[in-house]
Amino acid sequence: MASFLRSWIPSYPNAKAESKSTPQVEVDETADDSGSETEREEDHTDEPPAFPSLNSAQRVKTKTSPSSSQKSDAELMPPPSLPPNLNPNLASRTPGMSSSTLGVPSSSSLGVPSSSSSLSVQSTTKPPTKPSGRNKVALAPGHSPLDWAALKSSGADLRGVPTLMRITPSVLKQHNKKDDAWAAFNGKVYNITPYLAFHPGGEKELMRVAGRDGTKLFALTHAWVNVDFMLDSCMVGFLVPERSS
């Protein structure tokens, strides 16, 4: 280190002596290759390094097994399950075509144990399928969820009624047309007409609950959607039982 500095700073031999007057040329002599052993002596203390921690599995392993017998990750872990095009046991394999004719390397050339090996992991679970009846539609431009949020908070009248009302099922039933559609969810009645074009599941699906209580269908389709929040500015009232005469 010192020789390196000497080649760059002509006045280096004096730099240490003048260190008080030229503080910017501070050099640590102990870092020199041929320098004193001060730093290494400190290493000889019994204090373990901060990492890995004293009780870590890594440290325990190092103590018990010498580094020469340490196993690689590949030896310690079972290999991941094979993708369908590489697994000869899966029915999805193209009949009559070996993996090599498909242009993919064979499992043996990849160093992956054959499926008969005790290490192989064969997945018996099917890939997740969409719940039936769930289908997103392409929304018209200007009808994204963000556009709906903007319309909701714009102050536009989305209720169509001056005050919240008590609404019986028979009154609710009268509001079953696209241009005048009400639906009840969790005891609250909403004017769903303004939301029809914004519904990610499409107008047709949403119209299935027009004029009636849609709580059950809603929960079956997407219970995670917060209808109270989505339609708060469309609320027209509360669903009440028919009046007995």
Ligand code: HEM
């Ligand atoms: C007015 C109440 C409703 C609101 C606020 C609403 C809201 C939403 C929202 C936010 C999504 C997107 C969900 C997501 O991306 O995970 C969605 C999707 C959907 N909704 Fe609704 N929905 C309502 C009522 C209904 C009803 C009554 C049906 C009837 C079956 C329905 C059927 C669907 C379907 C099929 C999807 C597509 C789900 C998908 O494939 O991701 N929705 N709805």
